[in-house]
Amino acid sequence: MIMSKFNRMHLVVLDSVGIGAAPDANDFVNAGVPDGASDTLGHISKTVGLNVPNMAKLGLGNIPRETPLKTVPEESNPTGYATKLQEVSLGKDTMTGHWEIMGLNITEPFDTFWNGFPEEIITKIEEFSGRKVIREANKPYSGTAVIEDFGPRQMETGELIIYTSADPVLQIAAHEDIIPLDELYRICEYARSITLERPALLGRIIARPYVGEPGNFTRTSNRRDLAVSPFAPTVLDKLNEAGIDTYAVGKINDIFNGAGINHDIGHNKSNSHGVDNLIKAMKSEEFKHGFSFTNLVDFDALYGHRRDPHGYRDCLHEFDQRLPEIIDAMREDDLLMITADHGNDPTYAGTDHTREYIPFLAYSPSFKGNGLIPVGHFSDISATIAENFGVDKAMIGESFLDKLV
Numbered sequence: 001m002i003m004s005k006f007n008r009m010h011l012v013v014l015d016s017v018g019i020g021a022a023p024d025a026n027d028f029v030n031a032g033v034p035d036g037a038s039d040t041l042g043h044i045s046k047t048v049g050l051n052v053p054n055m056a057k058l059g060l061g062n063i064p065r066e067t068p069l070k071t072v073p074e075e076s077n078p079t080g081y082a083t084k085l086q087e088v089s090l091g092k093d094t095m096t097g098h099w100e101i102m103g104l105n106i107t108e109p110f111d112t113f114w115n116g117f118p119e120e121i122i123t124k125i126e127e128f129s130g131r132k133v134i135r136e137a138n139k140p141y142s143g144t145a146v147i148e149d150f151g152p153r154q155m156e157t158g159e160l161i162i163y164t165s166a167d168p169v170l171q172i173a174a175h176e177d178i179i180p181l182d183e184l185y186r187i188c189e190y191a192r193s194i195t196l197e198r199p200a201l202l203g204r205i206i207a208r209p210y211v212g213e214p215g216n217f218t219r220t221s222n223r224r225d226l227a228v229s230p231f232a233p234t235v236l237d238k239l240n241e242a243g244i245d246t247y248a249v250g251k252i253n254d255i256f257n258g259a260g261i262n263h264d265i266g267h268n269k270s271n272s273h274g275v276d277n278l279i280k281a282m283k284s285e286e287f288k289h290g291f292s293f294t295n296l297v298d299f300d301a302l303y304g305h306r307r308d309p310h311g312y313r314d315c316l317h318e319f320d321q322r323l324p325e326i327i328d329a330m331r332e333d334d335l336l337m338i339t340a341d342h343g344n345d346p347t348y349a350g351t352d353h354t355r356e357y358i359p360f361l362a363y364s365p366s367f368k369g370n371g372l373i374p375v376g377h378f379s380d381i382s383a384t385i386a387e388n389f390g391v392d393k394a395m396i397g398e399s400f401l402d403k404l405v
Helices: 040-048 053-058 094-101 119-129 143-157 181-193 235-241 271-283 298-304 309-328 380-389
Strands: 008-014 081-086 161-163 169-175 204-213 216-219 224-227 245-249 263-266 290-296 334-339 358-363
Touching: 008 094, 008 271, 008 309, 008 380, 040 309, 053 309, 053 358, 119 181, 143 161, 143 169, 143 204, 143 216, 169 181, 181 204, 181 224, 235 245, 235 290, 235 380, 245 271, 263 271, 271 290, 271 309, 290 380, 298 309, 334 380
Parallel strands: 008 290, 008 334, 169 204, 245 263, 245 290
Antiparallel strands: 081 358, 161 169, 204 216, 204 224, 334 358
């Protein structure tokens, strides 16, 4: 085994925590409004105030911007390294962001369906299944709300509840007493087969079974996901092939469809539970050498899409308050990296993600220096990890390992 500069690397993705519009932001839109004026951290800081002293200490306020973050001061002697990174891939969704962070260039973007799925897809599913589809549910919908709203009708008619979200997914909710699980899974497999290429390239199809009576429905653990794996090997795959431990916390295992992950810690009930899971992995005796990859999704799912800047700010405060615990769990030769996967400006038009730079913060107890790393690209994170562990990088990315001293 080669000597790694950092024995363990921990990457934490704060889902949707962008740091200002990307150069190509106007090629992307929210409810018809180009993303060019979006700025997740900037607008939260400006409109509701943002107090994140622990991330500020690492250098969050030092990241170059046209206008500094209003309430996040520049640190004269930060404890870490900081920069912002640009996306080269042609999507602003979660899968695209994470896959690029692991070294892929996504030139065929996934499709998202803000107005619901086209009639062509819906009628194909009706013909295959012999069941009608409830048209009113065919749009981005909360999974609990959609069964509350349409579950009673499904119990009466046996129609399918098909809905989507901000991400490239098709979800089918079915009451287990009305539509048996094996039938639901069969319908999902068919839906998977017709959504493998554009203009309907979906990241995943999700079976969402539930039970109970109107007013008291609960989703069961019989959820099944039919995902697509990354179309080329990522740095996770390269690490796994080299026998290096890869730990996944939160949605990471789903996002990569398990590819390259050899220790899945499982889903997070909340960001705070995700931090608990990460700390538990970091403190584990078994985890001596390797890479952990954590996604904290609440920023995006609970506050970004819902355009709730106060909730988003409080969620950032909560993470920042727990950052010292993560740092305490580090060993001398560990590296902690904090970043994002896209933006989701809670003050912006629409309800979709925003095309933004992502912040990047790095800290190790072993650092002698500090400061700014030149602005780069999402995939540079993967190239840096690859160089550290002595494996090949993936499709794209330039390592900045030599800057982390």
